[in-house]
Amino acid sequence: xxxxxxxxxxxxxxxxRIGALAPANKDSWLVVPAADIVEICRFMKDELAFDxxxxxxxxxxxxxxxxxxxxxxxxxxKLHSFILKVQLDRAKPEVASVEPVWKAADWxxxxxxxxxxxxFTGHPDLRRIMMPDDWVGHPLLKDYKEQASWHNISTTRxxxxxxxxxxxxxxxxAAEKKEQPS
Amino acid sequence: MKPLEVPTMExxxxxxxxxxxxxxxxxxxxxxxxPSTHGVINFLVQTDGEVMKRAIPEVGYLHRSIEKIGExxxxxxxxxxxxxxxxxxxxxxxxxxAMAVERLLGVQVPKYAEYCRIIACELNRISSHLISVGTMxxxxxxxxxxxxxxxxxxxxxxxxxxxxGARLTYNYMRIGGVAFELPSGxxxxxGTFLDHFEKILDxxxxxxxxxxxxxxxxxxxxxxxxxxxxDYCLVGPNLRASGVNFDVRKQVPYSIYPELHFDVPVGRGExxxxxxxxxxxxxxxxxxRQSCRILRQCLAQIPADAQIMGxxxxxxxxxxxxxxxxxxxxxxxxxxxxxxxxxxENAHRVKIRTGSFTAMGIIDALSRGLxxxxxxxxxxxxxxxxxxxxx
Numbered sequence: 001x002x003x004x005x006x007x008x009x010x011x012x013x014x015x016x017r018i019g020a021l022a023p024a025n026k027d028s029w030l031v032v033p034a035a036d037i038v039e040i041c042r043f044m045k046d047e048l049a050f051d052x053x054x055x056x057x058x059x060x061x062x063x064x065x066x067x068x069x070x071x072x073x074x075x076x077x078k079l080h081s082f083i084l085k086v087q088l089d090r091a092k093p094e095v096a097s098v099e100p101v102w103k104a105a106d107w108x109x110x111x112x113x114x115x116x117x118x119x120f121t122g123h124p125d126l127r128r129i130m131m132p133d134d135w136v137g138h139p140l141l142k143d144y145k146e147q148a149s150w151h152n153i154s155t156t157r158x159x160x161x162x163x164x165x166x167x168x169x170x171x172x173x174a175a176e177k178k179e180q181p182s
Numbered sequence: 183m184k185p186l187e188v189p190t191m192e193x194x195x196x197x198x199x200x201x202x203x204x205x206x207x208x209x210x211x212x213x214x215x216x217p218s219t220h221g222v223i224n225f226l227v228q229t230d231g232e233v234m235k236r237a238i239p240e241v242g243y244l245h246r247s248i249e250k251i252g253e254x255x256x257x258x259x260x261x262x263x264x265x266x267x268x269x270x271x272x273x274x275x276x277x278x279x280a281m282a283v284e285r286l287l288g289v290q291v292p293k294y295a296e297y298c299r300i301i302a303c304e305l306n307r308i309s310s311h312l313i314s315v316g317t318m319x320x321x322x323x324x325x326x327x328x329x330x331x332x333x334x335x336x337x338x339x340x341x342x343x344x345x346x347g348a349r350l351t352y353n354y355m356r357i358g359g360v361a362f363e364l365p366s367g368x369x370x371x372x373g374t375f376l377d378h379f380e381k382i383l384d385x386x387x388x389x390x391x392x393x394x395x396x397x398x399x400x401x402x403x404x405x406x407x408x409x410x411x412x413d414y415c416l417v418g419p420n421l422r423a424s425g426v427n428f429d430v431r432k433q434v435p436y437s438i439y440p441e442l443h444f445d446v447p448v449g450r451g452e453x454x455x456x457x458x459x460x461x462x463x464x465x466x467x468x469x470x471r472q473s474c475r476i477l478r479q480c481l482a483q484i485p486a487d488a489q490i491m492g493x494x495x496x497x498x499x500x501x502x503x504x505x506x507x508x509x510x511x512x513x514x515x516x517x518x519x520x521x522x523x524x525x526x527e528n529a530h531r532v533k534i535r536t537g538s539f540t541a542m543g544i545i546d547a548l549s550r551g552l553x554x555x556x557x558x559x560x561x562x563x564x565x566x567x568x569x570x571x572x573x
Contacts, residue, residue, distance in 0.1 A: 027285075027506060051412050055507075057520055057533035072507065072520070072535075076412055076426060079433055083507075104415030107543035108535075115249070130242040130572060139247055140531075 001080050003028050006048060013043055029070070029083035034095045037086050041071070041101045049075045050082065053102035058112040060090070062142045067093040067118060088118065097123035115140040207235060214243050218321045218558045221568025223542075229554060237549035237557055239542050244572040252532030253524070257283045257498045258357055260532070265351035267534055268570040270313055273299075273306040274512030276355040278534075281436065282508035282519040283357045284492075286500055292489040295359035296438045301372065301480050302345060302354055304473040308379070309338040310513035311466040311473075318463060318562035319390050322399055327390045334382055337375050344368065358494035369481045376474050383471055391467055400463065401454030404548050404560045411457065414544040417537040418515020419465040420564055423449035424457035430511035442479050444472045459563035466565070499527055514538055514565060538570040 001009075003021055007030055011018040017036055021028040032040055044050040055072035071084040086095055097120040099105045109120045110129040117138035120126055128135060136147050146155055213224035222243035228236045248267055252260050264279045265272040277299055284291060291299075316331030339349045344365055346354040354361055390396055406416065411424040421428060429446040431439040447468035449461030500523035508519045515537035524530035541564045549557055 052415055054415060054516070055518055055520060055533065055535040057531070057535075059522055059531045070520070072518075076428055102415070103410075103413045103547075104540055104543065107539065108415075111539075128242075130245040132242075140250055140253075 001048070001078065003030075003082060006044075006080070006082050009048060010040065010043070013047075014040065027083070029085050031085045031087060034086040034088055037071075037084070038096045038098060038101065040084070041073075041098045044073060044082070045101055048082075049078045051076055053098065053104045053108065054081075056098075056105060056108035056112060058093075058116040058118045058140075060116060060140065060142050062090070065090045067116060069093075069095055069112070069118060071098070093118045094121060095119075096121050097126075099123055114138070117141065212237070212554075212557070214240075218562065220317065220561060220566055223561075223566070223568055223571070225545075225557065227554060227557070232553050232555075234549050234552050234554055234557065237545060237552075239545050241542060241568075241571050244569045246569075246573065248573045249532050249534060252529055254528060256527045257529065260529075261355065261357070262351070262353045265353055266569060267536065267573055268512070268514065268517075268538075268567055269350055270567050271306050271310040271513035272350065272352050273303045273354060274510055274517055275534075276352065277303060277437075278508050278510045278512070278517050278519045280355045280357050281510065282506050282521045283498070285506040285508060286504060286521060286523060287357070287494065287498065289358045289492045289494055291359055291437075291492050292487075293438070294363070294485050294487055295490045295492070297480050297484040298360045298364060298490065299355060300438055300442075301364070301477060301484075302342065302352070302360075304476050304480070305338050305341060305372070306352075307473050307513045308470050309335045309342075311470050312338075314513075314562075314565040315386075315390075315463060315466050318559075318565075319396070321562040322396075322559050324390060324393075324396060327386065330382075330386065330389065334379060337379075341368075341372060341375060344371075356491065356494075357498070359489075359491035361490075363488045363490050364484075369484070372477060373481055376477055380471070380474055383467065383474075387467065391464060397453045397460060400460035400559060400563070401458055403454075403459040403556055404552060404563070405455045405458040406544070406548065407457060410544075410547075414547070415540040416515070416544060417540065418511065418513070419469060420462055420515065420537070420541055422446065423461035423465045425449055425451075430509050430516050434509055436508075436510060438480075441483070442476050444475050447472065459559055462563040462565075497527060500524075502530065512537065514541075514567065514570060534573055536570045536573065538564075538566040538568075539573075541566050542571050 007021055017033055019031055021030055050073040052074045053071060054074040057070045059068045061068060067088045067090050069086050073082045088095055097109055099109065109123055110126060112118050113120060113126055114128040114130050115138055137144050149155060207228050207230045210227045210229060211224060212227050214222040224240040226238040226240060227234055248263055251263050261276060261279060264275040267275040312331040312335045316328040320328040342352060343349045346352045346362060406424045408424045408426050411421050411426060425448060427446060427448045432446055447465050449456050449465055453460050502523060502525040504523040506521050510517050517537065518535040520533040521529050522531040548560060
């Protein structure tokens with residue numbers, strides 16, 4: 001099925017909650033209301049044979065004050081794909097988890113929670129996956145500031161070239177001292 | 183002076199105990215420096231003797247935030263970093279990134295460059311699978327096949343070094359083509375290697391794949407039903423071993439794969455049940471044979487024009503919010519890049535969906551009721567590579 005056919009099937013089921021595909025030419029996606037995501041995903045799995053969630057990513061848009069969650073769906077039986085997007089408020093990104101629909105969402109959602117702070121409600125085990133449990137902040141946010149140290153371990157390291165700069169200065173000073181008659 | 187607040191083992195275990203209901207069971211840490219976990223991965227094994235109740239993978243020890251680096255580099259500048267996504271099969275990560283950006287730009291890659299890419303990738307697939315089958319047999323106690331596999335891999339490393347100057351992190355592909363054309367005499371050299379290697383594969387099968395002890399050890403071990411594999415989004419040889427006939431090269435063809443003839447080995451439970459650890463091992467061995475077939479066709483068909491680059495603008499600038507998705511069949515399966523263009527010369531968001539990451543997600547479910555010794559075989563059979571999980 002093409003993207004447009006899938007959109008029509010969705011529109012027939014969910015009515016005006018389904019908008020138009022954007023952009024129309026290639027690689028289009030469909031923005032759906034965040035409140036309906038689980039219902040739509042379940043319909044897509046059961047009726048449209050989307051048996052696999054192949055990717056789940058979140059994108060931070062500070063200018064639009066939004067965090068987008070993108071679902072890339074794939075069907076092994078029908079060999080078609082689809083892209084769903086939900087747009088969340090950047091101050092409180094919260095969307096229902098699709099883990100009950102596809103088990104793959106478990107780890108994919110944990111990763112996005114860790115790196116972008118999207119709160120997937122109803123997820124069975126929503127905790128950090130890449131960063132340590134007591135890390136502060138979500139690294140892939142555009143305004144993320146890394147903490148200076150973690151458990152007294154510095155998170156930054158001096159540029160090793162600066163040691164050479166210091167050495168040069170030291171040698172220069174030593175040479176000047178030698179030249180001056182004591 | 184302020185006293186150091188280093189977390190002690192006791193504190194960490196308390197943290198863990200708070201999370202998991204352990205009851206009267208033992209909680210063991212397997213890793214992160216365990217020799218057979220294929221890199222720095224930790225498994226929290228909850229056990230009551232030899233049989234595990236659960237093994238919870240803890241990843242993130244190799245997290246370098248390559249996705250964040252991708253947002254800060256230019257499109258061309260990110261290419262060397264993609265090597266580090268999966269250092270055992272770096273060519274594929276290169277190709278995935280190049281294909282994603284080419285899709286954004288609408289660039290056509292010259293035929294010759296496509297052939298160079300596929301030759302490099304298929305050589306890399308063989309070398310990656312050699313590591314996989316070699317370490318897997320070593321992990322379960324057969325030491326001999328490992329040096330056999332690594333000896334063959336040395337040939338490929340030499341071939342790839344001749345091609346691009348590096349033995350591990352190749353940085354061979356460019357957006358719109360490849361960096362270098364094939365050196366003179368390269369086609370003959372690869373041909374000689376293939377003549378030698380196809381015989382070795384039969385020897386390898388005699389040595390380990392159809393070895394009776396090996397089969398007894400792996401048959402019916404941790405089988406993954408097809409439905410479960412799809413639900414957990416397993417990809418590549420792991421998925422095919424479960425009996426799903428899906429290969430990105432066949433079903434979602436890219437590059438020059440539609441012109442090439444090869445079979446896709448699918449697990450059929452030859453010695454046990456479909457989708458067991460032996461099937462995953464066998465799938466990799468057979469894939470190497472198919473890679474040889476692909477390579478032979480590439481070497482015969484490669485055009486002579488030696489045109490390595492398409493028409494790519496010097497500075498890549500794209501409309502903000504434009505996005506592309508690329509899928510390639512890497513050694514560890516369906517490797518996917520999702521790129522959203524930013525306003526300037528770099529991407530707004532890069533997401534890399536790797537095969538190892540989703541393969542790790544299934545271990546918790548599979549490990550219930552498994553023996554501790556079998557966990558090692560399970561991890562090895564899924565062929566996870568730590569940097570690819572964490573990126």
